Amino acid sequence: PMARGVAREAAMQLIYENMLGGDGGEETLRDLMGFAPQEDDEAYIATTVAGVREHGEALDRLIAKHLIRWTIDRLARVDLAILRLAAYEIFYRDDIPDAVAVNEAVELSHRFSTEEAGPFINGVLGNLLRSGDRPE
Numbered sequence: 186p187m188a189r190g191v192a193r194e195a196a197m198q199l200i201y202e203n204m205l206g207g208d209g210g211e212e213t214l215r216d217l218m219g220f221a222p223q224e225d226d227e228a229y230i231a232t233t234v235a236g237v238r239e240h241g242e243a244l245d246r247l248i249a250k251h252l253i254r255w256t257i258d259r260l261a262r263v264d265l266a267i268l269r270l271a272a273y274e275i276f277y278r279d280d281i282p283d284a285v286a287v288n289e290a291v292e293l294s295h296r297f298s299t300e301e302a303g304p305f306i307n308g309v310l311g312n313l314l315r316s317g318d319r320p321e
Contacts, residue, residue: 196229196234197293200234200237201263204265248269261298261302264305
């Protein structure tokens with residue numbers, strides 16, 4: 186759907202908010218998107234945010250394993266939120282091609298993070314995909 190990019194952005198921001206101890210729900214969602222998402226986008230956001238919460242530890246272990254000279258605690262929180270979202274899409278959503286998940290993660294980093302974040306996130310996700318590792 187056309188608004189998937191906006192929905193993905195909202196999902197990432199809710200993941201980020203959850204990491205900071207917020208409980209981003211319906212209200213936050215409308216504020217973030219500035220409009221009520223269509224049903225399929227709302228379903229994508231709900232399942233993605235819940236899925237990242239549910240599989241967070243497994244996703245973090247995978248991400249940590251593929252960070253180069255870096256630890257997960259030192260990552261900018263927004264970069265970790267983007268990586269969690271992309272890793273979730275790669276491993277738990279068959280409707281999203283891996284390349285799309287990676288490209289969208291890099292796009293999110295351009296909007297929400299630093300200039301260095303794009304190549305970094307691209308590298309981590311590339312390593313992850315090439316490794317053939319799966320979440321346990």
